[in-house]
Amino acid sequence: MGRDDHRWVLVALALCLxxxxxxVAGVLAEAQSYAVDGSPVGVVPARIAGNDGVDLxxxxxxGDKGPSASLLSGHVRAIVTAEKRVAVDPGRYIAHAxxxxxxxxxxxxxxxxxxxxxxxxxxxxxxxxxxSTKNGGFAxxxxxxxxxxxxxxxxxxxxxxxxxxxxxxxxxxxxASGGGLVSVLPxxxxxSFGSETAIKVGSLxxxxxxxxxxxxxxIDVVLADTVDDQVIVLYGNHGPTIFxxxxxxxxxxxxxxxxxxxxxxxxxxxxxxxxxxTPQILLFHQVTARAFQAPVxxxxxxxxxxxxxxxxxxxxRDDLVVLSQAGTRLALLAGQGDGHFAPLDSVTLDxxxxxxxxxxxxxxxxxxxxxxxxxxxxxxxxxxxYVATPTPTPTATGGSATTYTPMPGVTPSPTPIGSGGTPTPTPxxxxxxxxxxDITASDPGDANCDGVIDETDVPALIHRLFDENGCSGxxxxxxxxxxxxxxxxLLQSLWEQQ
Numbered sequence: 001m002g003r004d005d006h007r008w009v010l011v012a013l014a015l016c017l018x019x020x021x022x023x024v025a026g027v028l029a030e031a032q033s034y035a036v037d038g039s040p041v042g043v044v045p046a047r048i049a050g051n052d053g054v055d056l057x058x059x060x061x062x063g064d065k066g067p068s069a070s071l072l073s074g075h076v077r078a079i080v081t082a083e084k085r086v087a088v089d090p091g092r093y094i095a096h097a098x099x100x101x102x103x104x105x106x107x108x109x110x111x112x113x114x115x116x117x118x119x120x121x122x123x124x125x126x127x128x129x130x131x132s133t134k135n136g137g138f139a140x141x142x143x144x145x146x147x148x149x150x151x152x153x154x155x156x157x158x159x160x161x162x163x164x165x166x167x168x169x170x171x172x173x174x175x176a177s178g179g180g181l182v183s184v185l186p187x188x189x190x191x192s193f194g195s196e197t198a199i200k201v202g203s204l205x206x207x208x209x210x211x212x213x214x215x216x217x218x219i220d221v222v223l224a225d226t227v228d229d230q231v232i233v234l235y236g237n238h239g240p241t242i243f244x245x246x247x248x249x250x251x252x253x254x255x256x257x258x259x260x261x262x263x264x265x266x267x268x269x270x271x272x273x274x275x276x277x278t279p280q281i282l283l284f285h286q287v288t289a290r291a292f293q294a295p296v297x298x299x300x301x302x303x304x305x306x307x308x309x310x311x312x313x314x315x316x317r318d319d320l321v322v323l324s325q326a327g328t329r330l331a332l333l334a335g336q337g338d339g340h341f342a343p344l345d346s347v348t349l350d351x352x353x354x355x356x357x358x359x360x361x362x363x364x365x366x367x368x369x370x371x372x373x374x375x376x377x378x379x380x381x382x383x384x385x386y387v388a389t390p391t392p393t394p395t396a397t398g399g400s401a402t403t404y405t406p407m408p409g410v411t412p413s414p415t416p417i418g419s420g421g422t423p424t425p426t427p428x429x430x431x432x433x434x435x436x437x438d439i440t441a442s443d444p445g446d447a448n449c450d451g452v453i454d455e456t457d458v459p460a461l462i463h464r465l466f467d468e469n470g471c472s473g474x475x476x477x478x479x480x481x482x483x484x485x486x487x488x489x490l491l492q493s494l495w496e497q498q
Contacts, residue, residue: 037063059098066090104191149174215267296339442473
């Protein structure tokens with residue numbers, strides 16, 4: 001094999017890698033905007049209308065008639081404009097966050113809004129619960145007051161383990177102690193909620209994700225305390241205290257957002273948090289139940305406003321969607337399986353978004369992204385148009401604002417929303433030669449396990465970059481993985497043989 005042949009191989013390799021790069025781009029479609037009520041502060045998925053898609057509840061703080069919840073009906077091919085708008089009394093309440101679930105088990109989603117009750121002194125926090133009615137509307141809300149003030153987050157999940165949905169709010173004591181609270185309203189089968197349990201946590205938890213983090217079949221709550229810059233976990237125990245004592249799993253300088261992530265197979269989840277001091281993602285890997293390693297860092301181009309996770313490219317590993325602090329860029333980072341995340345795709349947003357939710361809006365089995373823009377009073381939808389068939393991966397329940405959970409009991413549709421006019425990603429390249437699917441040991445460099453190290457091992461090694469199965473000889477440098485570094489080592493070896 002002469003020098004010209006080697007140069008040809010290098011050119012072919014570059015072309016293959018370029019094709020691979022174009023194949024993973026184009027996962028996210030162009031952003032589409034839909035008008036909602038004024039100053040939306042959050043978005044959560046729900047199944048309300050009984051149509052062929054997932055609906056959305058948009059919580060707005062300053063609409064045409066004051067605070068409101070806008071209900072948008074999702075469909076397979078599009079998101080339509082708001083069908084219902086539920087007012088929140090502007091003389092009494094300031095809206096902060098929303099959650100949705102079937103509180104009373106009648107098959108239709110209900111929703112709740114975390115508010116400040118402003119017509120009392122001192123101002124208190126509260127949760128307004130709206131139960132759906134048989135005619136498709138909602139009953140007058142029931143107010144449940146909280147011990148704390150200014151609830152900044154609201155989640156819905158069965159944290160008490162009795163089979164009914166509970167409400168979990170982040171708030172603050174509002175007194176000289178300056179302590180943070182997590183308030184739990186236990187749900188009943190009729191959609192009502194019982195007396196609050198208030199748990200002191202940090203100084204001010206502002207973000208929450210509910211999930212079974214440690215795999216013990218009990219729902220936990222992961223919190224971002226953005227005053228103390230701490231990531232805190234409340235582990236569920238299904239006892240009278242609901243949660244064990246708060247556990248601080250790590251400090252994050254200028255903590256801005258978090259999500260739970262499944263980076264590997266198994267029942268244990270990891271925690272991803274973003275630092276805006278030096279923009280980066282810190283991945284806390286859970287090695288055994290409730291034990292986390294020191295975080296692994298992946299650098300970012302922009303400071304972060306919000307974060308979400310799901311398997312966007314169907315490779316069985318969770319990826320991250322990252323909303324820039326300016327709200328004008330949504331980046332998709334691919335999970336590498338080792339705690340790191342690499343750029344995969346990005347979309348420019350005309351609307352300066354502030355919060356995001358990851359949800360399969362069109363029920364095609366692929367997660368999409370919904371965002372709210374306070375500046376333009378819009379809902380922004382970014383559809384997932386990746387063409388490969390996703391590999392289903394179990395995901396944690398709850399945490400709808402940051403973690404994707406497929407809607408149960410619904411058959412996915414084959415047609416993605418927002419796919420019209422979107423270029424179809426280039427398929428993966430066909431290998432130049434078919435490697436032997438023999439994973440037994442072989443000499444380093446013998447990438448096709450034919451007993452000879454020659455130019456035919458190059459295409460076999462290229463194929464191994466895209467397929468975990470194959471000959472162990474593709475690991476030329478002996479580091480336990482097949483990467484571009486092995487190609488360099490193999491080409492160097494062949495060059496020296498001439």
